[in-house]
Amino acid sequence: MLRDITLGQYYQADSVIHKLDPRAKLVATIAFIISLFIVNNALGYCVAAIFLAVVIKLSKVPFRFIVKGMKTIVFLLLITVVFNLFLTPGEALVSVWKITITKEGLRTAVLMAVRLIFLIIGSSVMTLTTTPNNLTDGMERLMRPLKIFKIPVHEVAMMMSIALRFIPVLLEETDKIMKAQIARGADFESGNLIKKAKSLVPLLVPLFISAFRRANDLAMAMEARCYRGGEHRTKMKPLKYKRCDGIAYLVLGCYLALCIGIRVVT
Amino acid sequence: MPLILDHVNYIYGGDTELAVHALNDINLVIPDNQFIGLIGHTGSGKSTLVQHLNGLLKPTSGAIYFNGEDIHDSDFDKKKLRSKVGLVFQYPEHQLFEIDVFSDVCFGPKNLGLSKKETELRAYEALKQVGLEDEFFYQSPFDLSGGQKRRVAIAGVLAMKPDILVLDEPTAGLDPKGRDEILDQIAKLHNEMGITVILVSHSMEDVAKYVERIIVMNKGSVLYDNAPKEVFKHYKELEAVGLAAPQVTYIMQALKERGLPVNTEVTTILEARDEILRVKGVK
Numbered sequence: 001m002l003r004d005i006t007l008g009q010y011y012q013a014d015s016v017i018h019k020l021d022p023r024a025k026l027v028a029t030i031a032f033i034i035s036l037f038i039v040n041n042a043l044g045y046c047v048a049a050i051f052l053a054v055v056i057k058l059s060k061v062p063f064r065f066i067v068k069g070m071k072t073i074v075f076l077l078l079i080t081v082v083f084n085l086f087l088t089p090g091e092a093l094v095s096v097w098k099i100t101i102t103k104e105g106l107r108t109a110v111l112m113a114v115r116l117i118f119l120i121i122g123s124s125v126m127t128l129t130t131t132p133n134n135l136t137d138g139m140e141r142l143m144r145p146l147k148i149f150k151i152p153v154h155e156v157a158m159m160m161s162i163a164l165r166f167i168p169v170l171l172e173e174t175d176k177i178m179k180a181q182i183a184r185g186a187d188f189e190s191g192n193l194i195k196k197a198k199s200l201v202p203l204l205v206p207l208f209i210s211a212f213r214r215a216n217d218l219a220m221a222m223e224a225r226c227y228r229g230g231e232h233r234t235k236m237k238p239l240k241y242k243r244c245d246g247i248a249y250l251v252l253g254c255y256l257a258l259c260i261g262i263r264v265v266t
Numbered sequence: 267m268p269l270i271l272d273h274v275n276y277i278y279g280g281d282t283e284l285a286v287h288a289l290n291d292i293n294l295v296i297p298d299n300q301f302i303g304l305i306g307h308t309g310s311g312k313s314t315l316v317q318h319l320n321g322l323l324k325p326t327s328g329a330i331y332f333n334g335e336d337i338h339d340s341d342f343d344k345k346k347l348r349s350k351v352g353l354v355f356q357y358p359e360h361q362l363f364e365i366d367v368f369s370d371v372c373f374g375p376k377n378l379g380l381s382k383k384e385t386e387l388r389a390y391e392a393l394k395q396v397g398l399e400d401e402f403f404y405q406s407p408f409d410l411s412g413g414q415k416r417r418v419a420i421a422g423v424l425a426m427k428p429d430i431l432v433l434d435e436p437t438a439g440l441d442p443k444g445r446d447e448i449l450d451q452i453a454k455l456h457n458e459m460g461i462t463v464i465l466v467s468h469s470m471e472d473v474a475k476y477v478e479r480i481i482v483m484n485k486g487s488v489l490y491d492n493a494p495k496e497v498f499k500h501y502k503e504l505e506a507v508g509l510a511a512p513q514v515t516y517i518m519q520a521l522k523e524r525g526l527p528v529n530t531e532v533t534t535i536l537e538a539r540d541e542i543l544r545v546k547g548v549k
Contacts, residue, residue, distance in 0.1 A: 179322050180361040183353040184422060185345055185377030202373065205363035209408070 009069070011128040016244060017059035018129045022138025024245045028252050029126045035259040036115050036122075044262045045114055051255050052122060061128050069124050070117070077116055084109035132164035141239055154230025162218070170211060177206045267333040267350065267429055269296040269319060274328035276314055276486075288314045289325070290486040296430060296464070301456050303473030303494075304466045306483030307508040312466050313356070315483065316432050319464075320351040349378050352428030356435045358419030362407040367393070367418050370407055374426040385425075392425035393418070395459075397451055413444040417451075424455070430462040431455070437472060449476060474498075474512040474533045482509065495531040514538045 017025070032051070039045060056063060090104030127135070140157035147153055178188065181202045188199050276289035288311045296302065296319075306312040317323040318330060321337050321344050330337050337347055355361065364370035371389040380388070393403065396417040402410060407418055420436070433452065437445040449465075453476045456463045467473050473480065473494075480497045482490040484507040490497045497504075501511035501519070518530040518538060528545050532538045 176355065177361055179317065180355045180358065182322060183320055183348055183355070184361075184374040185348055185426065186373075187345075187377070202361075202363045206361050210360055 009128065010131050011061045011065060013060040013129075015058060015060040015129070017055060017125070019244065020129075020248055021239055021241055021245045022130050022134040023142055023239060024241070024248045025126050025130055026135075026138050026142060028248065029123055031252055031256055032122045033119055035256055036118055038259050038263050040111070040263065041266055043266065044259060045111075045118075047255075047258055047262065048118055052118060052125075055125055056121075059125060059129050061125070066121055066124055066128065070120060073116070073120055077113060080112050080116060081109045084112055132161055136161035136164070137235070137239060152230075154233070158230075166211075166214070169214070170207070173210050174203070174207055177203055177210075268298060269351065269430060270294070270331040271296075271318070272329045272331065274318060274325045274330060276311075276318065276323060277326045278314075288486050289318070292328070292488060294481065294488065294491070296462060298429070298462060299456075299460045300462050300479060301453070301477045302462070302464045303477035303480045304464055304483065305468065305470060305473065305480060305509060307468060310483040310507075311486040312483045313434055314486075316353060316434055316464065316466055319430070319432055320348050320353050322353070345378070349374075349426040350428055351430045351432065352423040352426055354420050354423050354431070354433045354436060356438055358422075358436075359407075359412065359415035361422075362415060362419060365406060366404045367398070367407050367410070368403045370418060371421045371425050374422050378426060388425045388427065389421070392421040395424055395451075395455060396421045397447075413440055413447065416440070416444075416448065420448075428461065430464065432464045432466070434466045435468070436465070437467070445472070452476075468509070470498075470504075470510060471512050474514075482507075494533050498533060499531075 032048075036048060039048060056066065085101055085105050086099060088102055088105035088108055090102035092100050093103050093106060094101045130138075136157045139160070140153055143151070143153045143157075182188070186199060186202055188196070188203070191199065271292050271294040274289055274292040275287070278286040278288050290311075292315065304312050304315070314323065318325060321330075324338055332347055332350070335342055337344070362370050364373065368386075368389055371392055372385050375385040375388045398414065398417050398421065402414065407415060410418065416436070420433070423431070431452075436448055436452065440448065449472065452463060452465065455461060465473055465477060470480075477494060480490065480492065480494050481488060482497060482504070489503075489507065490500060498511040498515045501515055504511055512533060514532060514535055514537075515530065518528050518532060518541070521528050521542070522530055526542075526545060528541050532541050
C-alpha cells in the first residue's frame, strides 16, 4: 500500500529528458507552471497539453506510471471542482432546489481541474526523470546568487537531499515495523478514530527511534569524513550545460512566447 | 497443528516490468514438534516465505492450510493464526516501543484479548523462558544491551504461546557468545515446550548443531528438504548456490579422501571427534 506513492519518485530510463541538466529541467518546470497561469483559454491549454505530451513521450516514462501518482491528489481535485462548480455566481445553467450550476462556474471548474492536473503531471515528470541528488545539485546551483543575502544555500540543499534520500528508507522501515506488530496481534484497521490513533503508538515510537538512530549514524559518518558545510567544497561531477540543454532552453523559450502570444491575441 | 503449503507462488511488483518471482511452487509440510532450519542465500526468498506462514503475505497462487483450514478463507480468524504461528522478524529489537520491558512483552497477549492476570502471567513466563533476570523487568527496553533487547522481543512473541515459532535470523549482528546463548535458549524452548521451531539463517554452521531437518532455498524454490546429514552430502551443490556445509563436513571429507575410513555424515564437532577416535581405535 505504501509502495503506491509515485509522487517524487525516480523512474530509471535512458532518454533525452533524463540526460538534460537538472537546472534546465528545474527552469523548464517553473516556466511550464507559469505558462499554465498565463494561458486562459482552450487553445492555450491545447498548446500546453501538446508540449507536455511531447515531453512525456521523449522521457520514455510510461504514462500509466505518471497517472498512478495522480491518485494522491484526487481528493484535492474533487474539492476544487465541487467548490468552483457550485459557488461561482453568474448565469444559471442548471438549477435544482437550492443548488445552481452557473456557466462561469463550469468554466472555472474545468479550467482549475486542467490546471491542477497539468501542474502535477508537469512537476512529476521532472522528479521522475531526475535523481534526487541531481535535483538538489541543480537547485543549489540555481540558488547560488541568494548567498549574497546570507542564505545558507548549500546547507538547505544538503538537508533537502538527505530528506529525499530517506523517504524510501523510512517507508520500508514503516512497512517492516507494521508487519512485526501485526505479527504480535496489533490491529491498525478496525475500531473508532481514538482506537485507531492509539493503535499507531506501537508503529510511531519504533519509527521515530529508528529515524533518530539513522540520523545519528549519518551525522557520525559525515563527521568522520570531515564534512564541514559548503565552504570550499568542490563536486566530483560539476554541472555543465551541454548542447541539448541549449536546445531545451530554445524550445522552452518558443513555447513561452507562444503562450504569451495566445494570451495577447485572444 | 500442522501447517501445509500447497503450490505456493508469490510475485512481487504485480504486472510491472520490475516483477520478481520471489517464491516458485513451494510445497512444504510443517508438522508438530520439529526443529527446522530454513537456509538460503540473500534474496533466495526465505524471508518472503516466512511471511506467508502467518498470513502477512498472501500467495499469488496456491494455498496454505493451518490445521486443515485455508488461512485465506474469508471466515478464517487471522488473529488466532498469528498467535499460533509466532513470527520473530530480523532485528526484532527495532519493534520495541513500551515504557518498560514487562509492558512490551504484554502487548502480544493483550491483543489476544486475554485478562490482565493471564496477560501478566504469560509475560512473566515468557521473560523467564528467554532467560531474562527480574531486575530488568521494569527498565526501559532502550536501556538494555543488544542481546537483552533481542530476548525481550522474542519473549514478546513467546508470550502469545505459539505452536510454531519462526525466527528470521535471530543471531544477526550478535557476537559469538550472544549468538550461542540465543540459539541454546531456542533449542531449550523446543525441547521443553515441544513447540515447532523454524530457524531462518544463511549459516549452516549455526543450524547444523540444533535442527533435525533442513530446508534449503535457492532463487525462490526449495532445493533440498531433508535431514542435515543428507543435505550436507550435497556440499558441492550447496557451494554452487552460495552456501556451504559446516566446516566439520569438509574436514571429514578430506580425511576420507586421504584414506581414513571415517563416516562423513557427522555434523557437529563433538560427533567428529568421537568418529575420528573410533576409527583410530583409541576408545
